[in-house]
Amino acid sequence: MPPAPGDREARRKDVSEAVWRVLADKGFGGLTLRSVATAMNVSTGMLMHYFPTKRALIAHALDLLEKRTAERPRRERPAEGLASVRAMLLDILPLTGDDTARNRIWVSSWDLALADEGLATGQADRYTRLRATIRPHLEAARALGELPTTADPEQLAATAVAFTHGLVVQALFDPGRFPEGVQAAMLDDFLASLGPGRT
Amino acid sequence: MPPAPGDREARRKDVSEAVWRVLADKGFGGLTLRSVATAMNVSTGMLMHYFPTKRALIAHALDLLEKRTAERPRRERPAEGLASVRAMLLDILPLTGDDTARNRIWVSSWDLALADEGLATGQADRYTRLRATIRPHLEAARALGELPTTADPEQLAATAVAFTHGLVVQALFDPGRFPEGVQAAMLDDFLASLGPGRT
DNA sequence: TTACGTACCGAACGCATGTTACGTACCTGG
DNA sequence: CCAGGTACGTAACATGCGTTCGGTACGTAA
Numbered sequence: 001m002p003p004a005p006g007d008r009e010a011r012r013k014d015v016s017e018a019v020w021r022v023l024a025d026k027g028f029g030g031l032t033l034r035s036v037a038t039a040m041n042v043s044t045g046m047l048m049h050y051f052p053t054k055r056a057l058i059a060h061a062l063d064l065l066e067k068r069t070a071e072r073p074r075r076e077r078p079a080e081g082l083a084s085v086r087a088m089l090l091d092i093l094p095l096t097g098d099d100t101a102r103n104r105i106w107v108s109s110w111d112l113a114l115a116d117e118g119l120a121t122g123q124a125d126r127y128t129r130l131r132a133t134i135r136p137h138l139e140a141a142r143a144l145g146e147l148p149t150t151a152d153p154e155q156l157a158a159t160a161v162a163f164t165h166g167l168v169v170q171a172l173f174d175p176g177r178f179p180e181g182v183q184a185a186m187l188d189d190f191l192a193s194l195g196p197g198r199t
Numbered sequence: 200m201p202p203a204p205g206d207r208e209a210r211r212k213d214v215s216e217a218v219w220r221v222l223a224d225k226g227f228g229g230l231t232l233r234s235v236a237t238a239m240n241v242s243t244g245m246l247m248h249y250f251p252t253k254r255a256l257i258a259h260a261l262d263l264l265e266k267r268t269a270e271r272p273r274r275e276r277p278a279e280g281l282a283s284v285r286a287m288l289l290d291i292l293p294l295t296g297d298d299t300a301r302n303r304i305w306v307s308s309w310d311l312a313l314a315d316e317g318l319a320t321g322q323a324d325r326y327t328r329l330r331a332t333i334r335p336h337l338e339a340a341r342a343l344g345e346l347p348t349t350a351d352p353e354q355l356a357a358t359a360v361a362f363t364h365g366l367v368v369q370a371l372f373d374p375g376r377f378p379e380g381v382q383a384a385m386l387d388d389f390l391a392s393l394g395p396g397r398t
Numbered sequence: 399t400t401a402c403g404t405a406c407c408g409a410a411c412g413c414a415t416g417t418t419a420c421g422t423a424c425c426t427g428g
Numbered sequence: 429c430c431a432g433g434t435a436c437g438t439a440a441c442a443t444g445c446g447t448t449c450g451g452t453a454c455g456t457a458a
């Protein structure tokens with residue numbers, strides 16, 4: 001029997017940490033077995049014990065990205081409606097260092113995803129799920145009178161996601177111009193513009 | 200003297216075409232001297248005659264991307280104000296095959312740009328210029344009463360760019376869900392929501 | 399104890415990459 | 429005509445990559 005049955009998951013966690021560090025400052029283009037190995041001061045052969053091929057490592061990196069995104073600390077959800085949408089989008093924006101790293105890695109993964117059909121549909125599904133998560137809150141907002149009665153929640157969800165991720169990209173490239181306050185103000189103005197009150 | 204002084208630029212144009220083809224379906228991660236060479240049925244040595252190093256080839260690819268973006272066919276600009284902004288943003292969205300390829304290559308370049316400080320500031324500057332191009336039209340729109348008098352043109356330009364590029368990314372990954380009509384409708388609704396009329 | 403399977407290292411392999419060197423064809427200037 | 433420089437192609441080079449292989453240490457099972 002294996003000498004340390006519980007260590008295996010612990011080791012994989014160590015590898016995950018090293019993969020994350022590499023991705024955060026080199027991106028997927030700089031993700032290599034040796035870079036990960038030297039980042040945790042082990043040999044490449046050790047990596048192969050836990051991830052038999054590089055595809056497996058990349059798959060693990062993407063899983064890790066999705067997992068860390070799902071398990072990131074989130075704001076409490078305030079009252080239903082646009083306030084909830086605001087909290088969800090604030091949780092996406094690169095306001096803290098961790099958020100910045102996570103977003104940076106997501107953007108980096110797009111190069112890979114666009115070149116691989118399987119990864120591309122995975123990313124498309126992820127967007128679909130994100131819109132589906134936001135949509136009920138927009139429906140609630142409409143019911144509360146925070147949106148025009150003619151508003152299309154599905155389309156608005158796509159618009160909100162578009163605004164948010166477009167802001168993410170601009171903020172990643174020019175963090176000095178998009179500090180936390182600016183991002184929050186842009187989000188608030190964007191959400192306010194969705195409100196009813198026009199002819 | 201060189202045997203064909205005018206051919207040099209013609210040859211570089213051929214190389215550009217091959218580089219473009221490679222980028223369009225492999226991205227920057229798949230841009231290699233041999234992939235370009237085989238894409239135009241020549242040897243790698245021939246490439247080195249025109250681009251002595253790979254950095255030069257990458258720099259040329261980025262220049263090409265910027266040039267093709269700048270020189271792409273554009274809609275006529277209608278009346279000043281939001282209608283002009285609409286035309287500018289429509290010119291960005293991936294509505295045609297060429298637009299899709301161009302946007303795909305831009306997104307692919309972000310992985311490279313985020314890992315290289317020089318390229319990152321270049322991309323940041325590009326965004327600054329794009330916002331600066333849109334901003335005067337937003338000021339005109341405000342003067343025309345198409346925007347609230349309290350509107351901040353610089354911030355609105357950033358918001359419009361964010362919405363547009365966020366939509367670009369979603370559309371690239373899920374073109375079936377974002378056909379031309381959907382993208383245009385989203386843009387129109389987004390611009391309409393900026394209008395005055397609220398308390 | 400022995401036997402065995404796991405964990406891991408270090409070195410090597412095969413391959414693709416960027417780059418360089420050498421050779422040849424060709425056009426141009428004298 | 430010839431001399432020389434340019435435009436390639438061919439072949440080799442060194443490097444870094446993913447992957448494989450033998451070997452050692454160790455803990456468990458019998």
